[in-house]
Amino acid sequence: MSTVFRGLLQKVGSGAHTNKILSRSEAATALDLMLTQQATPAQIGAFLIAHRIRRPTAEELAGMLDVYQCYGPQLTPIAAAYPTLVMGVPYDGRSRTLPLAPLTALVLAAAGCPVIHHGAGVMPTKYGIPLVQMWEHLDVNWRSLSLGAVQEVFARTNLGFIYVPRLFPLVTTLFPYREQIGKRPPLATLELMWCPYAGESILAMGYVHPPTEGLIRGALALHQVPRYLLVKGLEGSPDLPRDRTAIIGTQQPGQDYDRLFLSVQDYELSKTNAPLDATANLGLELVSVLEGNDTELARSVIWNSGFYLWQGGVCGDMATGMALAKELLVSNKALDQLIAVQAAIQRVSGSLG
Structure with a gap:
């Protein structure tokens, strides 16, 4: 048992009138002790559920993000005409609407805008379809690639994927607790903010509940992140909805946080989201x-x-x-981008084999 962690747990897990907010360094220490298993399973489970009930603060999330940046892998900068878009998509996937991120990434990459995804496999609490599985429906398998192999594919094609169980296994030690406590811990918000890229980037994150927006903004301000997008998107993802007005927060360097309100009716589209149909041949649909x-x-x-x-x-x-976007699809340039990604992965997989 970690006596240091026990003290931090006591602060978080006390009653409504006696609990204390952790400092940034204390929150970093708490996550470090959990990831390295110096805290016991009982301590970890108690902390995660207590932290969820009490709700995290921006400073606590900033401290935990310090740990992710310390331990996590990073792709190195590549030459590109535009900043890299890093998409923070909930790791427990989608269950009602079809994820747009892989197809969007192919369109952007075809236009010269690099994109990085990150995530794991099927996870609680939603057990939805994860991004890595969506890519597999396009015959793209990121799961076995080393960081160096992903870097090479990224440099060749403007597309990269950090498959966490392979490239950041330390965080997977906490995955089983999500099923055991039956709730998303605040770590799920942390994952949205993580940027596994060392160059100029734009973070694009989704959220559902309005308080999450404020927490993310506060944590990123403490990390002095100059540019990001916060989308009240489909199932907490950064995918823009069509059935309602899309509410997007934008942070630009040296400017105040601003909001955009986008309606499909202004662009002659119907108010219909693409459903996730389990009976459909998803690969053919994509x-x-x-x-x-x-x-x-x-x-x-x-x-x-x-x-x-x-x-x-x-x-x-x-x-x-x-x-x-329509031109890149109709001209098959986005399809050519998919073929390039498939070929690049085959090349690096062959050289490793």
């Missing part, structure tokens, strides 16, 4: 979009990609971004 076919999923991808092409600096406004 490839159909890349072949330029006009489907509801394709319209969602154009809506989502247009926004990120605009915010990434490729286009000057949303309408121009959507037009470019």
Whole structure:
């Protein structure tokens, strides 16, 4: 048992009127002791559920993010015309709407805008479809790649994926606790903010509950992150919804935090999200979009990609971004990007074998 951790647990786990907020360094110490298993399972479980009930602070999340940045892998900068978009997508996946991130990433990469995803496999509490599985429906397997191999693919194709169980196994020691306590711990918010890239980037994160927006903003301010996007997106992801007005917070260097409100009706789209149909052949559905076919999923991808092409600096406004996204799909340039990623992974896998 860690007596140091016991003291931190006592601060977090006391009653409503007696609990104490951890300092940034104390929160970092708590996470470090949990990741390195110096805290016992009983201590870890108690801390995670107590921290969820009490709710974290921005300073505590900033301290925990310090630990992720200390231990976590990072891709090194590549030459690119635009900042790299790092997408913080909930690790427990999607269960109702189809994830747009892989198709969006292919569209952006085809336009010269690099994209990095990160995540794990199927996880509690939602047990939804994770990004790594979505990529596998496109015949792209990131799970076995070393960090060096991912770096090479990223440099060649503008696309990278940090598969956490392979490249950041230390954090996976805490994954089973999510199932055991039956709730997302505050670590789930931490994962959204993590940036496994050492170059100029734009963090794009999703959220559901309004208080989460404030927590993330506060933590990133303490980390002096100059540029990011916060999207009240589909199932907590940074995918823009179509069935309601998309609410997006934008932080630009040297500017005040601002909000955008985007409605599909202003861009002649229907208010229909692409559903996640378990009976469909998902791979064919995804490839159909890349072949330029006009489907509801394709319209969602154009809506989502247009926004990120605009915010990434490729286009000057949303309408121009959507037009470019459609062109990249219809011309099969996004499909060519997928083929390039498949070939790059085959090349690095062959050299490793």
